Amino acid sequence: MSVVRIPPTLRSETGGEKQVEARGENVRELLVDLMGRFPALREQLVEDGDIAPFVNVYVEGEDVRTLDGLETEVRPGSTVILLPAMAGG
Numbered sequence: 001m002s003v004v005r006i007p008p009t010l011r012s013e014t015g016g017e018k019q020v021e022a023r024g025e026n027v028r029e030l031l032v033d034l035m036g037r038f039p040a041l042r043e044q045l046v047e048d049g050d051i052a053p054f055v056n057v058y059v060e061g062e063d064v065r066t067l068d069g070l071e072t073e074v075r076p077g078s079t080v081i082l083l084p085a086m087a088g089g
Helices: 010-012 027-037 039-045
Strands: 004-005 017-022 055-059 079-084
Touching: 004 027, 010 039, 010 079, 017 027, 027 055, 039 055
Parallel strands: 004 079
Antiparallel strands: 004 017, 055 079
């Protein structure tokens, strides 16, 4: 299992949880597990079968877009951070 940190903007979809555990050998599997338990996250995180353009996903502090995207390996015990972009100025 890995720990997924949930930012304040997504906590309503996870029942207020700041972090949850999820299973998966890569980011895709981890997100499928997470969205299976918290279906409201799907529209927040995924678009056209990929990570939504306004969402950043980090595995152990590394942006998965600079790694292997959804195929980025997630080891047991890893920390995954979901970080939607914030609008404003």
